[in-house]
Amino acid sequence: MSTSVPFLNVVDPEFDFCAPEVLAAQAASWYAESPIGRVVLRYTPARALLRDPRFDHNGRLFMERNGVSGGPVYDWFVPMIVNRDGADHRRLRGLVNRAFTPRVVENLRPFIRARAEELADRLAENEISDFVTDFGDPMPLAVMCELLGVPPEDHDVFRGWSTDIGLVFSVAHGGDIPGRVAAALLGLSGYVESLMAAKARKPGEDLISALIAARREDGGLVSREELLNLVITLVFAAHDTTRHQLANAMVAFAEHPGQWSVLGQRPELAERAVEEVMRWRPSTTIAYRYAVDHLEFEGLPLAPGDCLTVCVATTQRDPAVFHGGDRFDITVPREAPPLQFGAGPHHCLGAALARAEVGEVLPLLARRFGPPRIAGPVSWSPPMGIHGPETLPLSFASDANALR
Numbered sequence: 001m002s003t004s005v006p007f008l009n010v011v012d013p014e015f016d017f018c019a020p021e022v023l024a025a026q027a028a029s030w031y032a033e034s035p036i037g038r039v040v041l042r043y044t045p046a047r048a049l050l051r052d053p054r055f056d057h058n059g060r061l062f063m064e065r066n067g068v069s070g071g072p073v074y075d076w077f078v079p080m081i082v083n084r085d086g087a088d089h090r091r092l093r094g095l096v097n098r099a100f101t102p103r104v105v106e107n108l109r110p111f112i113r114a115r116a117e118e119l120a121d122r123l124a125e126n127e128i129s130d131f132v133t134d135f136g137d138p139m140p141l142a143v144m145c146e147l148l149g150v151p152p153e154d155h156d157v158f159r160g161w162s163t164d165i166g167l168v169f170s171v172a173h174g175g176d177i178p179g180r181v182a183a184a185l186l187g188l189s190g191y192v193e194s195l196m197a198a199k200a201r202k203p204g205e206d207l208i209s210a211l212i213a214a215r216r217e218d219g220g221l222v223s224r225e226e227l228l229n230l231v232i233t234l235v236f237a238a239h240d241t242t243r244h245q246l247a248n249a250m251v252a253f254a255e256h257p258g259q260w261s262v263l264g265q266r267p268e269l270a271e272r273a274v275e276e277v278m279r280w281r282p283s284t285t286i287a288y289r290y291a292v293d294h295l296e297f298e299g300l301p302l303a304p305g306d307c308l309t310v311c312v313a314t315t316q317r318d319p320a321v322f323h324g325g326d327r328f329d330i331t332v333p334r335e336a337p338p339l340q341f342g343a344g345p346h347h348c349l350g351a352a353l354a355r356a357e358v359g360e361v362l363p364l365l366a367r368r369f370g371p372p373r374i375a376g377p378v379s380w381s382p383p384m385g386i387h388g389p390e391t392l393p394l395s396f397a398s399d400a401n402a403l404r
Contacts, residue, residue, distance in 0.1 A: 006032040010039060010286075010311070011172050015383045017285055017313035023326075026314055030298060036065075036172055036384075037307045038300075039286075043318040043336060045298045046287075046310040051344035052297070055289035059083030061305060062288065066171040072189070073182050077168060079226070080233045082346065089345060092230060095222050096349055099210035105352045108143060112360045115142045120368055123396070128375045131250050131392040132243070137163075140242035143357055147238060148231070149199060149206025154191070158235075161188040165232070166240030169286065170385030177382070185232070192231050207234070237350050241283045242357055244381065244388025248281035249362060250372050251389065256328045257371030257397070263330060264366035273330040274359045275338065279316045280328045284340035285387045287312060312340050370397035 006025035009015060011034075016022065025032050026041040033039075040046045049055060059078040068074050077083065081092045119135045126134070141159050144150075150158055164184035167177045196208060203209035208231060215222050222230075253260040263273050287310040291302040302308075317325045321336050341348035348354075376393035 005029055008032045008034050008039060010034045010036060010309075010384055013173065013382065017311050017383065018317055022311075022314055023317065026318065031300070031308070034309075036309060038309070040308055040310045041314050041318075043315040043321040043339070046312075046315040046339055047336075047343050049289055049297065049308055049310060050287060050339065050342055050346070052289070054292055054295050054297075055308070056085045056292055057083040057288070057346075058290040058305070061290055061307075063171075065307075067174075068171065068178060071182065072185050073168065073178065076185055076189075076229060076232065080229055082233065085345075092222060092226065093345075093349070095211065095214050095218065095227075096230065096234075098214045099207055100349060102352060104147070104207065104210075105356050108147065108353070109356060109360060111146055112143055112357055113364070115139060116361050116364050120365060123365075123369070123394075128393055128395045131372075131394045132247050132389055133391070136246040136250070136389075136392070137243045139246060139361065140239050140357060143242075143353070144235065144238040147207050147353075148195075148235070149204050149208050150195065157187075158191070159239075160184070161191070162235050162239040163243075166236040166386045167382075168236075168385075169284075170382040172384060173382045188232055188235060189228070192235070193228060196228065196231065234350070237348070238353065240386050241350075242354050244283035244386055245278065245354065245358055246361060247389040247392050248283055248387075249277040249358065250392060250394060251374070251378070252277050252281050252328055254372045254374045254394070257373075259328060259330050260366055260371040263363060267363040267367065269330050270359050270363040271355075272333060273362050274355050275334055276328060276330045276332070277358065277362075278338045278340060279322070279325075279334060281388075282312050282316060282338060282340040283386055283388050285312050286310060286384055287339065287342060310339060312338075315339055372396055 006028055008022060008025060030042040030045050031038045031040050040049060059080065063074050063077055081089065084092060116139060119139055122134050123129050137159065141155055145155055145158060161184040164180040165188060168181050171178055171181065196212065199209045200212050203213065211227060215227055263269055289308055291304055291306045293304055295302050316338060319325050322334060324332065341351040372394045374393065375395045378389050379391045381387050381390055
């Protein structure tokens with residue numbers, strides 16, 4: 001007897017990747033049908049898909065199937081490093097790896113801690129704060145600008161561009177999203193181009209200067225246009241995903257205040273706390289792959305161009321992989337890595353920086369404040385793509401056990 005495949009309306013603005021009906025679909029089948037094609041619900045096939053060389057990213061097909069067949073967004077998205085595969089991807093990634101080293105991330109930690117303390121003071125000034133405005137947004141924005149060498153006076157204008165360009169993975173939701181992405185790309189392209197020219201004339205101790213130097217050493221193996229595309233991609237990757245992850249963490253701890261108190265008393269759990277908030281409420285909710293040829297995956301026949309989309313948040317609660325995965329618990333070591341950073345050759349270049357930021361911020365806030373409480377309506381970005389609160393009114397409870 002054949003089992004019917006569940007259907008999930010993932011483009012519904014109110015869709016919740018971890019709703020009971022979605023987890024019931026996960027129990028019934030490793031995939032579901034949806035308006036965007038088949039979506040993967042279980043962790044093991046999802047991780048295998050992200051590592052399978054028979055699939056690629058096909059940025060052109062993604063754009064066209066989302067109604068974008070040309071223009072500046074198309075011209076930026078299709079050749080970006082995320083959508084390159086094979087030798088072409090290794091060429092671009094090799095340049096970044098030479099400039100964006102583990103030492104660069106470690107050297108940013110004092111800056112991250114100092115900025116987090118400053119922003120925590122701002123939170124302490126108000127009984128109720130919009131966490132996104134007062135902390136979640138300016139924190140990764142400052143780190144990104146420090147990393148890239150963007151002067152402080154340009155931070156505010158940079159914020160709008162880097163926020164809106166991250167909506168590129170939510171274009172299936174329509175509305176004003178394509179226009180916002182296009183406007184952000186136009187502004188950001190002009191600014192980054194002038195910044196690159198300034199760094200070429202007068203290099204500094206920043207990532208753009210290091211990338212320009214590495215490109216010169218390679219004899220122009222990476223073109224200037226490719227470098228511009230790469231820097232723009234790094235901008236939204238370094239800001240938008242982390243600002244949403246910080247806000248998602250606050251929502252998770254507001255829902256589980258006892259876990260916040262545990263972290264305040266046991267800061268050595270910071271690393272586990274980072275992994276758990278990324279598992280429980282990831283800021284990246286989907287990852288997609290296209291079949292390169294006729295093939296079979298997990299018994300499912302696929303034709304060239306057929307798409308499988310990983311429902312990241314759903315897979316990260318898969319009880320077959322995460323024992324007690326239906327509970328948020330920072331004391332439990334999780335062996336399976338989160339999928340929001342991808343897997344295999346395309347594992348996210350910024351994963352270490354994101355972990356460093358969240359890992360410095362969470363124990364600092366848990367030491368200074370009692371558990372967060374949601375103090376008003378929360379507005380959210382679209383559920384599919386880079387997802388998290390756009391506004392998050394928070395207060396922090398009085399907690400005699402919090403270390404002041």
